Amino acid sequence: xxxxxxxxxxxxxxxxxxVASAAFVLTRLAPGDATMGDLWESAExxxxxxxxxxxxxxxxxxxxxxxxxAVRLDFGESSLFARPVADLVGERAVNTAILATAAxxxxxxxxxxxxxxxxxxxxxxxxxxxxxxxxxxxxTPPLVGSLVLVLIAARTGWAPxxxxxxxGLSSAAGASGWxxxxxxxxxxxxxxxxxxxxxxxxxxxxxxxxxxxxLAQPFVRATRARGVTMGEAVARxxxxxxxxxxxxxxxLMIGALFSGSFVVEVMTAWPGLGxxxxxxxxxxxxxxxxxxxxxxxxxxxxxxxxxxxxxxxLDPRVREAR
Amino acid sequence: MTSxxxxxILLGVLGTLAVIGPWLAPYDPATTHRxxxxxxxxxxxxxxxxAFHPVVLEDRLQERFAVDRTRTVGWPxxxxxxxxxxxxxxxxxxxxxxxxxxxxxVSLGLGILAVLGATALGTLLGTLAGARxxxxxxxxxxxxxxxxxxxxxYVVLVLRAVLPLVLSPGLxxxxxxxxxxxxxxxxxxxxxxxxxxRERSQDYVVAAEAAGAGAGHLLRHHLxxxxxGHVAVQAxxxxxxxxxxxATLSYLGLGFPxxxxxxxxxxxxxADVNELSRFPWTLAPxxxxxxxxLVTNAALQxxxxxxxxx
Numbered sequence: 001x002x003x004x005x006x007x008x009x010x011x012x013x014x015x016x017x018x019v020a021s022a023a024f025v026l027t028r029l030a031p032g033d034a035t036m037g038d039l040w041e042s043a044e045x046x047x048x049x050x051x052x053x054x055x056x057x058x059x060x061x062x063x064x065x066x067x068x069x070a071v072r073l074d075f076g077e078s079s080l081f082a083r084p085v086a087d088l089v090g091e092r093a094v095n096t097a098i099l100a101t102a103a104x105x106x107x108x109x110x111x112x113x114x115x116x117x118x119x120x121x122x123x124x125x126x127x128x129x130x131x132x133x134x135x136x137x138x139x140t141p142p143l144v145g146s147l148v149l150v151l152i153a154a155r156t157g158w159a160p161x162x163x164x165x166x167x168g169l170s171s172a173a174g175a176s177g178w179x180x181x182x183x184x185x186x187x188x189x190x191x192x193x194x195x196x197x198x199x200x201x202x203x204x205x206x207x208x209x210x211x212x213x214x215l216a217q218p219f220v221r222a223t224r225a226r227g228v229t230m231g232e233a234v235a236r237x238x239x240x241x242x243x244x245x246x247x248x249x250x251x252l253m254i255g256a257l258f259s260g261s262f263v264v265e266v267m268t269a270w271p272g273l274g275x276x277x278x279x280x281x282x283x284x285x286x287x288x289x290x291x292x293x294x295x296x297x298x299x300x301x302x303x304x305x306x307x308x309x310x311x312x313x314l315d316p317r318v319r320e321a322r
Numbered sequence: 323m324t325s326x327x328x329x330x331i332l333l334g335v336l337g338t339l340a341v342i343g344p345w346l347a348p349y350d351p352a353t354t355h356r357x358x359x360x361x362x363x364x365x366x367x368x369x370x371x372x373a374f375h376p377v378v379l380e381d382r383l384q385e386r387f388a389v390d391r392t393r394t395v396g397w398p399x400x401x402x403x404x405x406x407x408x409x410x411x412x413x414x415x416x417x418x419x420x421x422x423x424x425x426x427x428v429s430l431g432l433g434i435l436a437v438l439g440a441t442a443l444g445t446l447l448g449t450l451a452g453a454r455x456x457x458x459x460x461x462x463x464x465x466x467x468x469x470x471x472x473x474x475x476y477v478v479l480v481l482r483a484v485l486p487l488v489l490s491p492g493l494x495x496x497x498x499x500x501x502x503x504x505x506x507x508x509x510x511x512x513x514x515x516x517x518x519x520r521e522r523s524q525d526y527v528v529a530a531e532a533a534g535a536g537a538g539h540l541l542r543h544h545l546x547x548x549x550x551g552h553v554a555v556q557a558x559x560x561x562x563x564x565x566x567x568x569a570t571l572s573y574l575g576l577g578f579p580x581x582x583x584x585x586x587x588x589x590x591x592x593a594d595v596n597e598l599s600r601f602p603w604t605l606a607p608x609x610x611x612x613x614x615x616l617v618t619n620a621a622l623q624x625x626x627x628x629x630x631x632x
Contacts, residue, residue, distance in 0.1 A: 015471060023476070026484045139616035141566050143573070144608045147592055154599035161595050259475045263570055267593075274475075278574055281479060289480065296476050304471060 004312055012301035016294055023293035024066055027286050028059055055286075066290065075294070076287030080280060085291035088276065093295055096265070096272035100257045102188050103195035107253070111200035112246065115207025119242075120234055122212065130204070138201035142260040146194035146267040159189050161268070191268045195260045199253055206249055210242040217241070250311075254303035258296070273299070326551035328621045329558040336561070336614065337434050343426035347417075348398035349405065351424035351583045354415040360385040360601045361411040363418075367394070376404045385600075410603035412591055418606050421583040425607060428578065429585040430614070432495060433564040436502035441557040443503055444510025445549070449541060451511065452518025463515065466508035474505050478567065482576045491582045498577065502564050513556050514549050521548045555622050562615040569611060585610055 054062055069076060075085035114134065118127040140148070153159040214220065215238050223233045262274030269275070273292055280288035344351070355361075357379050366372040373394035377387040398406040398419070405411075409418040451462040478501055485497070521527055527544050535543075565585070571577035572586025573593070580587050585607035592598045592605055 015468075019472065019476065023480045026480050029484060135619060136616070139562075139612055139619050141562065141611070141615060143566055143570055143589075144612050147589070147598070147605055147608050150595060151598055151602055151605065154595050155602075262475050266574065277476065277479065281576075293476050293480065300471070 005309060008305055008308055012298075012305050015301050016297045019297035020070070020290050020294035021063070021067070024063060024286065024290035025059065027281075027284065027289045028062060066287065070290075070294070075291040078280070078285055078288040078291075080283040080285040080288060085287050088288065089273070089291050089295045092271060092273045092276045092292075093299065095270065096261055096274065096299070098184075099188070099191055099195065099264070099270055099272060100261050102192040103199065103257060103261070104253065106192055106196035107199035107203060110196070111203025112207050114200070114204040115246075116211060116234070116239065118204065118208040119211035119215065120230070131208075134201045134204045136201075137197040138205070140198055142194050142198065142263045143267065145197055146191065146264045149190045149194050150268060153190050160187055161190065191264045191270050194264050194268070195257065198260075199256055202249065202252070202256075203246060207242065207246050210245040211238060214238040214242040247311075250307040251304055254300065254307065258300050258303070324551060325622060326554040329554035332558055332618060332621050333434060333437065333561075336430055336617075340427050340430035340434060343423040343430070347420035347423040348408075349417040349420040351416060351421045352581075353417070355405045355411060355417070356415060358405060358407070358411045358415045359413060360597075361387055361407050361415070362601075363408060363410040363603050364389075364406055366397075373397075374406045376406070409606045410601065412588070412601075412604055413597070416583075418588075418603055421588055422585070422606050422610055425584045425588060426610070428491075428495070428582065429565055429568055429607075429610075432498060432502075432568055433561050433614075436499055436506060436564045437557050437561050439499065439503035440506030440560060441510055441553060444507035444557075445514050445546075445553055447507065448511035448514025449518050449545065449549075452515040453522065453537070453541065453545065455519070459515070462511065466511050469505060469508045470512075472505070475567075475570070478505070478571065479574075479576060482571060488579065491578055494578050498568060498571070502567060506560050506564070509560065510553060510556055513552050517549045517552055518545050521545055558618060558622055562611075562618050565611055565614060569607070 054065065057065075066076060073086060075089070077083065078085050078088055081088055114130050118130050118134075121127040150161055153161050211234070215234070217238075220233055220238045223237050224230070228237075261270075261272060262277075264270065265272040265274040266278060273296055277289070277292040277296065279285075280292055349355075358377075361377055361379075364374045364377060366374060371394075373396055375389045375391050376393055376395050378390050380386045380388040395404050395406055398408060398417075405417065407417050407419065409422065412418055412421070447462050447466075451459040481501060482497070489497070522545065527540060530540060530544055568577060568584065569586035569589060572584055573589050575590075578584050578587050580590065588604070588607040592608070598604065
């Protein structure tokens with residue numbers, strides 16, 4: 001197990017390094033830089049700004065400096081926001097994490113609940129309806145889902161559209177902690193649902209099928225024959241057995257949450273990592289692009305790593321395979 | 323019907339739609355109909371022999387239209403001077419229906435070509451890895467694993483941002499196709515490799531080999547036919563993702579320029595919440611994306627469900 005763990009951590013670090021370096025080098029090679037959008041009094045002023053940002057140095061020197069800083073968690077300063085990249089990325093990563101966690105919780109509750117229902121009520125109209133809804137949600141990618149939810153929210157006024165908090169309501173403005181939390185909760189449903197619904201549908205399909213298979217096993221029929229009620233047989237015997245395939249979706253979920261949150265953040269103006277990345281790319285903000293790419297790769301790598309390690313801890317075949 | 327046949331029919335139908343779509347459009351997708359900015363969708367009236375009542379601009383500032391019930395005009399393909407918008411008009415007075423059809427060629431066409439490319443590359447590398455084994459297998463599968471764990475959207479964004487913002491539509495098409503094939507092949511390759519490796523040790527293949535069949539013959543007549551069903555299903559399931567990727571990139575302004583009608587560039591109009599809630603028909607391309615995804619899932623999802631669980 002320690003060897004397996006060490007190996008996976010090294011691979012994760014390599015991935016983060018490779019993605020961040022590629023982002024840095026490619027952005028630097030791209031035409032234009034962070035000083036191109038502004039109006040300058042003279043060519044000298046612009047040259048001075050480029051010197052201050054280190055943009056006049058050769059690529060290798062710039063990359064070396066950036067890497068030397070990055071291993072000490074100093075990712076340079078964003079020219080777009082005039083703030084350290086690490087601070088910016090940290091704030092935005094928390095926002096993305098809030099969104100992703102909420103979506104994962106919603107997806108798990110809805111999906112597993114609906115899956116258990118359709119498996120235990122197979123053949124009824126309720127199960128058929130749930131299944132039809134599930135196919136619909138499965139085909140609603142976050143891009144489409146967030147547009148539709150924004151439309152519904154804007155027309156009915158059930159939820160505020162866009163952003164993470166109401167204007168003027170922030171802890172800095174002196175609002176109380178509770179007000180801020182409630183405000184956040186009100187803003188959460190639109191992006192979180194857009195992200196969660198297709199995932200919930202995937203979970204429902206897999207949970208329903210695996211529970212259906214578990215219910216057909218002889219040991220479940222044997223418990224029923226001993227007089228155990230249906231509810232108890234499902235809850236204590238069949239459902240735990242059926243969880244394997246559902247947990248196996250974990251990696252798929254992390255990937256879907258990750259790419260989905262990117263789209264949803266842009267569509268609903270949620271101030272997360274994905275949005276930051278788009279802003280940074282548009283402004284050719286070199287350090288910020290590399291920083292967000294590193295943070296994004298790190299989030300994905302940690303998510304996958306946790307899943308793999310838990311899987312390996314539970315199943316010896318995985319850690320002995322390679 | 324086998325799932326492989328369903329997948330091939332699906333690709334065929336959608337491919338045909340991509341080819342003939344623009345020809346079915348009643349209007350040139352680039353024509354701006356003056357005075358019809360944000361005109362609402364029009365319905366065939368059962369009371370008037372399924373003809374249309376024309377809309378007349380009532381308030382130019384509010385972009386409010388009134389239905390003129392005293393007159394009727396025919397279907398858009400046959401209508402005369404007055405345009406008929408089945409799915410309404412957009413900000414500049416383009417016919418949304420025509421643009422969805424015209425955009426199908428770019429969005430669907432790009433998606434299908436990317437599916438074919440990823441399938442070809444994935445099958446090639448997968449068979450190579452599965453049939454050769456050893457170091458080749460290790461190398462191909464390591465690269466595939468690496469591509470699979472990449473945060474694809476970030477990589478695509480950075481790759482796209484490296485290039486100048488303004489590129490000709492043809493170049494954008496070729497670039498996106500290349501990127502989609504590069505990120506799509508590992509899924510196909512993984513499945514093909516597993517199947518080839520499994521089939522290779524089956525009695526019938528061993529027998530053919532013992533009878534003197536060469537590597538090429540084995541591949542053509544035994545190993546590849548065994549993979550066909552799996553490849554067709556897996557590849558078709560990539561299609562919605564590719565269509566979505568085009569839409570996302572174009573929506574972000576990193577895909578096709580606004581002058582080209584694609585499902586992604588059309589959605590840019592929906593970015594403004596006010597306009598979206600007042601003129602919801604600008605969501606028509608999102609409905610098209612949803613429809614393609616739904617058809618793909620309905621045709622193939624059951625098979626892939628079984629694959630996930632086993």
